[in-house]
Structures are given as structure tokens and as C-alpha cells.
Amino acid sequence: MENAATPLDDVRARIAHAARIANRKPAEITLIAISKTHPADAIEPLIAQGQRVFGENRVQEAEAKWPALRERHGEIALHLVGQLQSNKADDAVALFDCIHSLDRLSLVSALARAMDRQGRRIPCFVQVNIGAEDQKGGCAMADLPALLREAAAAQVPVAGLMCVPPADIEPAPFFALLDKLARDHGLPQLSMGMSGDFETAIMLGATHVRVGSALFGARA
Ligand SMILES: *Cc1c(COP(=O)(O)O)cnc(C)c1O
Numbered sequence: 078m079e080n081a082a083t084p085l086d087d088v089r090a091r092i093a094h095a096a097r098i099a100n101r102k103p104a105e106i107t108l109i110a111i112s113k114t115h116p117a118d119a120i121e122p123l124i125a126q127g128q129r130v131f132g133e134n135r136v137q138e139a140e141a142k143w144p145a146l147r148e149r150h151g152e153i154a155l156h157l158v159g160q161l162q163s164n165k166a167d168d169a170v171a172l173f174d175c176i177h178s179l180d181r182l183s184l185v186s187a188l189a190r191a192m193d194r195q196g197r198r199i200p201c202f203v204q205v206n207i208g209a210e211d212q213k214g215g216c217a218m219a220d221l222p223a224l225l226r227e228a229a230a231a232q233v234p235v236a237g238l239m240c241v242p243p244a245d246i247e248p249a250p251f252f253a254l255l256d257k258l259a260r261d262h263g264l265p266q267l268s269m270g271m272s273g274d275f276e277t278a279i280m281l282g283a284t285h286v287r288v289g290s291a292l293f294g295a296r297a
């Protein structure tokens with residue numbers, strides 16, 4: 078049983094394989110290990126294997142887990158992938174290195190104020206409601222140009238676009254659409270692809286994949 082492959086080894090190999098097929102370099106793709114709901118005990122084995130980029134979807138849960146883990150293990154980049162309330166903008170800017178859920182004008186203002194106050198500017202992804210689903214977070218496609226203009230004016234750095242495509246249907250057309258939108262707006266980065274579809278997302282241009290259950294097992 079020596080050197081048994083871990084879930085992290087497996088996901089890394091699958092990322093590298095998808096990148097090669099797409100004639101891309103694996104190093105162009107950032108694996109964000111989504112550790113929401115999982116305790117420090119489950120996270121530490123991944124840190125021990127060299128994983129240094131993690132994602133959480135709730136500010137409070139991240140505040141409870143990550144300061145101690147960072148204290149123990151040093152530099153770790155934390156990404157926020159869940160909906161952000163404006164009244165948590167200060168906490169989010171203090172804790173996270175990147176925010177993937179910028180989705181409305183009021184949050185642009187809240188983040189701009191938080192970044193000004195803390196003298197810290199962190200890159201953001203604008204989340205797009207790519208399947209135009211009523212219940213889904215993200216800005217409507219039609220509202221994207223105004224949101225990007227407002228972010229530029231407020232000096233909130235936008236690195237790219239993020240999406241969670243509709244469940245239970247083929248995601249590729251939605252990934253391709255997000256890629257087109259990002260190109261149209263001159264945005265270089267794409268946060269798309271989860272445990273079930275990250276290889277497809279990489280073949281369609283993902284620069285950041287957000288992988289949870291394939292690394293940690295199913296969430297309770
Ligand atoms: C939970 C979550 C993920 C990871 O999902 P898995 O299917 O477990 O890989 C990715 N992105 C967002 C926004 C999430 O909330």
C-alpha cells in the first residue's frame with residue numbers, strides 16, 4: 078500500500094490530462110479545493126500534500142477555521158465562492174485573497190469601501206447567472222457591462238467571470254458562453270468547473286476550477 082494515490086493526486090492528474098488535450102499548460106489552471114463544511118482534520122492532509130489554495134462559501138465558517146490553519150501552515154490563499162452580503166464585505170476583504178461572487182452594484186460599493194478602508198485590493202470574479210435561472214445567484218447577462226463599468230470606476234479589480242451552470246444538463250454550452258463573454262470584455266480569467274465537470278471546463282478555457290467533493294468526499 079505504499080504511495081497509494083490520494084484524491085488530490087487523482088484530481089491533479091485529471092487536470093493535467095484535460096489541459097494537455099486542450100493544448101494548454103497544467104500550470105495555467107488553479108485548483109481551488111473547496112473545503113466548505115469540512116473540519117480542519119479533513120483539510121490538513123491536503124495542505125500536507127502541497128495544496129495551497131482553498132475555497133469556502135461562508136464568511137463565518139471560514140473565519141472559524143482558517144486563521145488557526147494559516148497560523149500552523151503559513152501562506153495559504155483563500156477564495157470566497159459563496160454569496161456575499163454587503164454587511165460582510167469588510168470581513169471578507171480582511172480574510173480572503175479573492176472573491177468569486179461579485180454579482181450586483183451594491184456589492185461593488187461595499188467592497189470598494191472595504192478595500193479603501195483596509196488599503197487592500199483583492200481580485201474579484203463577477204458571477205454571471207449564465208443559465209438565466211430565477212433561483213440562481215449571479216448577475217444577469219444584460220447587467221454585466223454596467224457592473225464592470227462600476228467596478229472599474231470604484232477600483233474594484235475584476236480578474237474575470239465565474240459561473241455555476243444549471244444542474245442536470247450538459248454544462249459545455251454554458252462554459253463556452255462564459256468564455257465568450259469574458260473575451261468580449263477583455264477579461265483573462267474564468268472560474269468554472271466543479272467536481273462533476275472540471276475537465277470539460279478546462280477544455281473550454283477555465284483558469285480556476287472549484288473542486289469540493291472529488292477531494293473531500295460527499296458533504297453531509
Ligand atoms: C460547493 C461549491 C463548489 C464545489 O462543488 P463540488 O461539486 O463539491 O466540487 C464549487 N463552486 C461553488 C460555488 C460551490 O458552492
